[in-house]
Amino acid sequence: MAKSAGVSIGYLAERTGLAVSAIRYYEAQGLVEPWRNAGGQRRFLRSDLRRLSFIMIAQQFGFSLPEIREYLKKLPGGRTPTQEDWAAISSDFRDHLDQRIETLMKLRDNLDGCIGCGCLSLPRCALYNPQDKAGEKGTGPRYLMGDSPEVENDG
Known part of the structure; x- marks a missing residue:
């Protein structure tokens, strides 16, 4: 044309x-x-x-x-x-969309425990972020960004 x-x-x-x-x-x-x-x-x-x-x-x-x-x-x-x-x-x-979908699914699946936190390195979250372990991994919502929380095994 x-x-x-x-x-x-x-x-x-x-x-x-x-x-x-x-x-x-x-x-x-x-x-x-x-x-x-x-x-x-x-x-x-x-x-x-x-x-x-x-x-x-x-x-x-x-x-x-x-x-x-x-x-x-x-x-x-x-x-x-x-x-x-x-x-x-x-x-x-x-x-790119698959990565976004995965992130949204993580958010959806953890919404009840993380709606106010998202593990933004908040030291007060004893359940998902004891001793602010997420803060050692960097800034931002670490667990929603793909980092996994370390699970301590007392047994």
Whole structure:
């Protein structure tokens, strides 16, 4: 498709449900790359519909804009990505999602004991974090990040 046949930002907003300001923000972040026509209006490729949809979905899964930008760099410019193009990034995307799912499952399974703590190196948690052992492993919610509590065996 020739660049002169691009679509307007209003068309993208209507089709994606995004605000025009959001599309401009994604442009500023380097996630879509419009050009200006002779009248100075932004023009986008039709394939930007899929890119913007991907951005919206990836954000719902918790990906940051820098992460999304790296995924989009793997897609071809100037044309609508094919199924093969999407498949090329799906393996890494899936691994990332699997890690997030595992973390969420740990949180869910330990929610009753850790809702207020998450083993953020709190010394007062005698059940899950006696003597603040989690604090020796580093900062953050150590057990939700994959560290295992050491179980002392008195027997």
